[in-house]
Amino acid sequence: MIRLAILGSTGSIGESALEVVRRHPDRFRVTALSANRRIAALAAQVREFSPAVAVIADDGVGGVPDSGGATHWARGRSALVELAGRDDVDVVVNALVGAAGLGPTLLALETGKRLALANKESLVAGGSLVLAAARRGGGELIPVDSEHSAILQCMRGSGARDVARLILTASGGPFRGWSREELWDVQPSQALRHPTWDMGSKITIDSATLANKALEVIEGHFLFGIEYERIEAVVHPQSIVHSFVEFVDGSLLAQVGDPNMELPILYALTYPGRAEDGALRTFDPVASSPLTFEKVDHGAFPLYGLGTGAGARGGLAPAAFNAANEVAVEAFLGEKIRFPEMAEVVARALETAPATEPGGVKEVFEADREARRVAREVSEQLQREGSSRKG
Ligand SMILES: NC(=O)c1ccc[n+]([C@@H]2O[C@H](COP(=O)([O-])OP(=O)(O)OC[C@H]3O[C@@H](n4cnc5c(N)ncnc54)[C@H](OP(=O)(O)O)[C@@H]3O)[C@@H](O)[C@H]2O)c1
Structure with a gap:
């Protein structure tokens, strides 16, 4: 029986991972689940899968159910990261979104787990550190992204x-x-x-x-x-x-x-073997x-070149690209900036990004913070210019 921690279980990948578990109850057992804010969705998953522990990552939200029954409830960022290092977990499915996934990615690999990685942002931000953590701890990095x-x-x-x-x-x-x-x-x-x-x-x-x-x-x-x-x-x-x-x-x-993410998730859990799964055999x-x-x-899509350019520059540039892009996406979804302005926000944040190799995770978080600061400033400036154009 393979024991799973599914981080970000209330999201799209998290739900697909649980669907895979539902179809293979003889292979997988859920030990840990997490959400950021959606407590009701997480509580429903806890009722169905009875994990040992469930974590609400955002400590700003109230109403966490009392611990009791089979599941211990915890809250906060460090409780989330700790899930990745638990002794009763064999595979960590990192289905978090954004650079928030870096801590669990590093800990899963440091503690010798298999990491089924959907959270690409953690590998982009922490690249060389993530590989070093796997070498040190003996962890195994298996991609969930369908392309990889x-x-x-x-x-x-x-x-x-x-x-x-x-x-x-x-x-x-x-x-x-x-x-x-x-x-x-x-x-x-x-x-x-x-x-x-x-x-x-x-x-x-x-x-x-x-x-x-x-x-x-x-x-x-x-x-x-x-x-x-x-x-x-x-x-x-x-x-x-x-x-x-x-x-x-x-x-x-x-x-x-x-296109169905359940197949790459199942493959990441069973690699190098395969599990029979009739539900997925639908290709015609x-x-x-x-x-x-x-x-x-x-x-038309300059963010592709900006991102690959940051990758080729190396060092902390990919971390800055990722962080600025997260801010730009939030600003666009919040209707603060226009679609093409997302590239402008990221380009400006990349101008000051250091291309030096990070010595440790602290430097990655510093580059991430600085890129977010610049990206927010540029977004606000573009928003003001947009409002004055409208006015
Ligand atoms: N969806 C896909 O088909 C797909 C395919 C390939 C790769 N990926 C990658 O997989 C990752 C997850 O994508 P998704 O589409 O599943 O995202 P999603 O639907 O937005 O789900 C994200 C999950 O992470 C939690 N979360 C969000 N922000 C958090 C934070 N700051 N701290 C802790 N938990 C947080 C969410 O909790 P709440 O529900 O409480 O908000 C939710 O459980 C991303 O890196 C994405 O690029 C996704």
């Missing part, structure tokens, strides 16, 4: 030296084919309507701007040890091919299937035809 799960599956038995190129596929989001001018009037409700994937709001906006693909290029660099020059993205609107690996002999492998090649591919439009 595809690459992992294609690379079985091969090393970085066998690879010529990684080609990540991107759906292109709801505004594929739109010009920069057309994007000016986009509303959050339009950007939240993803054509192929049903996901949390932050990653849905990142998919619409292609910032998500930049985060994934950086994630791919750290996961597979491939240089940035050998990682590309291609727009594939059907989201059927989850990524390609081209090998040095010219052979090209892809992993293919309907004829019905899925045709499959098409397009170039990334750098002019």
Whole structure:
């Protein structure tokens, strides 16, 4: 029986992970669950799965149920991080959103756990530190992102030296084919309507701007040890091919299937083996035809280039990119800035980002804080300019 801590269990990935557990009660048991603020949703999960512990991360919200019964309730950021290091957990599913996931990512790997990582932001922000934690603690880092799960599956038995190129596929989001001018009037409700994937709001906006693909290029660099020059993205609107690996002999492998996160989650939990799962066998090649591919439009979606550029710069630049992007997404969702202004916010925050390698997690958090400060300042300035233009 594999004992799971599912961090961010009330989110889109968290719910999908619990669905996988429901279908495989003989393989997986839930030991720990967490939410940020949605206590009622977490309480319902606790009633169904009876974990040893449930954590509400945000200590600003009231009404946490009394501990009692089988489950101990705790609250706060440090209680959340501690879940990742528990002795009664074999696999930590990090389904948190944003750089808030870095602490649990590091602790899971330091304490020798398997980390099924959906929270790409922690690897982007803490890259070299995350890999060092895995080396020190013997933890195992297995991606949940469908693109990286595809690459992992294609690379079985091969090393970085066998690879010529990684080609990540991107759906292109709801505004594929739109010009920069057309994007000016986009509303959050339009950007939240993803054509192929049903996901949390932050990653849905990142998919619409292609910032998500930049985060994934950086994630791919750290996961597979491939240089940035050998990682590309291609727009594939059907989201059927989850990524390609081209090998040095010219052979090209892809992993293919309907867009459904339950498969990469199940694979991360059973890797290197596989579990039979009839519910997921629904792919129909004829019905899925045709499959098409397009170039990334750098002019309309500059966050892709900003992010991959930050990755190539290295050091603390990816942490700054990630933090500024989180602020920009929040400002756009709060209708403070326009869709194309998200790139402007991030570009300005990156100007001052240090490219030095972080000596420790403290420096990552400092770079994160500083990028957020600049990004907030720029957002407020753009908001004031926008209001005066309207006025
Ligand atoms: N959704 C997908 O299909 C998909 C695919 C690939 C990768 N990913 C990655 O997976 C991660 C999760 O995405 P998602 O779409 O599942 O997000 P989501 O639906 O927004 O869920 C996020 C989860 O984290 C909790 N949370 C949010 N902010 C937190 C904070 N500051 N501290 C502690 N907990 C916090 C939320 O709690 P509340 O419910 O209480 O707010 C919720 O349980 C992201 O890194 C995303 O890029 C997602």
